Amino acid sequence: MTTSIENALISQAPPSLYYIPDFITPEEESYLLKQVYAAPKPKWTQLSNRRLQNWGGLPHPKGMIPEDLPQWLQTYSQKIAALGLFEDKVPNHVLVNEYLPGQGIMPHEDGPLYYPTVSTISLGSHTLLDFYRPITETQAGDNINTNTETSKTSFEDRYLCSMLLQPRSLILVRDDMYKVNLHGIAERKEDTITDSVVNLCKCDGVKIGDKLERTTRVSLTIRYVPKILKAKLFLGKKR
Template sequence: MDAILRAPHLPPGVLYFSDFLSCAEEETIRFRLDAGEWSNILKRRVQHFGYLYDYKARAVAADAYLGQLPEWLQTLAKRLVASGYCADQPDQVIANEYLPGQGISAHVDCVPCFSDTIISISLLSQCEMVFRERSSSRSLPVLLQPRSGIALTRTGRYDWTHEIPARKSDIVLGAKVERGRRISLTFRKIVHDAG
């Protein structure tokens, strides 16, 4: 059974769940991604599946469709629905690679582009994600462990930003823990009139 973390450690509408993937699944996914083509369009490497997201326009264009998710990603998307983490099956996935020292700035995933649930699955290395309430100075750090997932819905999706601080280590239980290579799989459902 997945261990689930809830408030007060998380913003409202955010759910953290551990052990979504087995170690064997994690290694298979890493192998599949590394056998694919990573893009260097950002400071970190990425791969898009289902639809291409335009980072400059912050939109999903009408011609952004890349094809159905590969079967291995469809299997994970179906598992997210079956486990109750999202209602609608995701049809867009971005794989992000983070090397030690890399992160992503505070943001809210494109509101008109994607439906109400955003899910990120972490692979290979732990890292800290920081949530910041947009209407105040309140922040909540969450340690993302390998093979875990985090779902952003409702208030946690729209009223809080999330970021991965760009650093080489995190403080875990008072001890400095070095980051390794991390891959995240972000699952989203396209709002089809967004383009």
């Protein structure tokens, strides 16, 4: 682990959250947004509260049939791998999410399909990423919430903290903050900064009490899928 990534650790949060402001330049941000919106229409999947693109293959409990990432994503996958939090692995899967103002995602886990570290680059707008304890320790241990968006019931009393994700920043989540706790984005058009934002010391120009208006945000969630299958295995079964 490099000294720079150690400096990115948020000591005010439970283990382990890392935050790097200005991980990419404004020029890189413009380039990445151009690539996202240049993707063909069939690449987009429309959900009720956002739309997304899937790159690298479709993760599945039985394994993912990998597809090569385009060069514009490979570049940042390798840049993130160089930080050392994926050990010797290079992320091989990217989920692109587009959030319009007022859109978000219910608290959820990323689950065991992925190596237990997730990284996200934010483009275009800020957001607040909120963290919560699981509904019960039994459910957490049994992975009942894995890859599902849970109900809104009683999230307030399980709230842990928030991270302000500014445009061009990188967040990395690992340890219990990945494996046990839930994360989500509230559906609102404006965020009020409070002392629950644990990375505020790394966010220039923002202070407690500020109200930040959301615009359209694109996130690149960059992960590593350990379980890989070869397409020819499936083709062989069909014969």
